[in-house]
Amino acid sequence: MATTSIARQVRVGERDIALDPEGYLVILADWTPAVAKTLAEEEGRVLTDEHWEVIEVLRDFYARYEMAPAMRPLVKAVGQALGADKGKSLHLMKLFPESPAKVAARLAGLPKPTNCL
Amino acid sequence: MLVVLRHAPHGSSWLREGLDVALVGAAFGQAVTLLFLGDGVEALVRNQQAGALGQKGTHPTLDMLAMYDIEKLLVDSESLAERGLTLEDLQLPVAPIAAQALPALFAEHAAVFNF
Amino acid sequence: MLLHLLNRSPASSLVHRDTLRAMGEEDRLLLIEDGVYGALMPLADRFEAIHGRLFALREDLASRGLDGRCDARVTVVDMEGFVTLTEESERTVSWF
Numbered sequence: 001m002a003t004t005s006i007a008r009q010v011r012v013g014e015r016d017i018a019l020d021p022e023g024y025l026v027i028l029a030d031w032t033p034a035v036a037k038t039l040a041e042e043e044g045r046v047l048t049d050e051h052w053e054v055i056e057v058l059r060d061f062y063a064r065y066e067m068a069p070a071m072r073p074l075v076k077a078v079g080q081a082l083g084a085d086k087g088k089s090l091h092l093m094k095l096f097p098e099s100p101a102k103v104a105a106r107l108a109g110l111p112k113p114t115n116c117l
Numbered sequence: 118m119l120v121v122l123r124h125a126p127h128g129s130s131w132l133r134e135g136l137d138v139a140l141v142g143a144a145f146g147q148a149v150t151l152l153f154l155g156d157g158v159e160a161l162v163r164n165q166q167a168g169a170l171g172q173k174g175t176h177p178t179l180d181m182l183a184m185y186d187i188e189k190l191l192v193d194s195e196s197l198a199e200r201g202l203t204l205e206d207l208q209l210p211v212a213p214i215a216a217q218a219l220p221a222l223f224a225e226h227a228a229v230f231n232f
Numbered sequence: 233m234l235l236h237l238l239n240r241s242p243a244s245s246l247v248h249r250d251t252l253r254a255m256g257e258e259d260r261l262l263l264i265e266d267g268v269y270g271a272l273m274p275l276a277d278r279f280e281a282i283h284g285r286l287f288a289l290r291e292d293l294a295s296r297g298l299d300g301r302c303d304a305r306v307t308v309v310d311m312e313g314f315v316t317l318t319e320e321s322e323r324t325v326s327w328f
Contacts, residue, residue, distance in 0.1 A: 065180060069184065229323065
């Protein structure tokens with residue numbers, strides 16, 4: 001869940017974007033591609049086309065289901081949208097090391113996935 | 118695991134909590150069966166919306182179940198009939214289950230979570 | 233054999249109907265908390281179908297001033313009896 005507590009703000013263009021203690025957006029509507037880019041740069045990540053298409057899948061998922069997916073449904077959603085080759089946890093682990101469901105949700109401006117560790 | 122949903126949407130948080138348990142189970146690879154029983158069948162009614170104060174409904178979560186590979190959805194026929202509902206009134210394809218089959222359903226699952 | 237636990241009075245809630253429908257032929261039902269109101273007549277008639285497999289928790293009856301007033305078809309158990317019932321069952325299912 002997005003929390004209402006603001007841990008810090010990050011400057012994106014002319015705007016200050018509020019982040020919760022775990023780095024998720026406090027106001028989901030703040031998201032723009034520039035916000036994703038800034039959040040990624042802070043962590044030393046460079047977003048390629050392959051990252052962006054997953055971010056797109058996540059945003060569609062949230063628009064439909066109002067929840068951020070855990071890893072399994074994320075893999076399934078990516079597979080359905082982008083083809084079986086990409087609907088693999090290995091592919092997502094490569095793009096978003098550590099925890100793809102959490103990292104990608106944060107960059108996509110979704111709340112933290114609630115039902116994954 | 119069997120998750121029994123017996124509460125209507127919006128009136129309490131029981132339905133959402135039951136769905137959350139089902140999603141967590143599925144996210145960890147458990148085979149989940151959902152049973153809609155009693156007022157829980159109201160969760161399946163079409164055309165639901167957010168609450169009067171904008172609270173999220175549970176209907177998008179029902180659409181999401183397939184993404185979590187939760188595909189065994191059962192609805193108690195008697196509960197539907199008592200509420201004047203038929204399968205056509207429901208948002209998802211669910212399998213009707215007769216009252217006589219309920220005891221076996223409860224008995225055959227190693228874990229039953231009743232919400 | 234499952235042990236079902238019901239904590240709602242059949243006078244104010246219909247959940248006992250779903251409980252009864254979900255119960256197998258050997259399953260037992262223990263009335264606890266407000267469920268114990270169902271152990272007295274005329275409400276106890278609602279549980280006619282599980283004659284011999286209906287229990288009520290003494291502590292919850294006593295706290296409501298109902299100890300000794302149960303219908304004869306109801307077996308009254310104390311906390312220790314509750315534990316025994318649980319041990320004799322594969323699992324418990326709570327209804328509320």
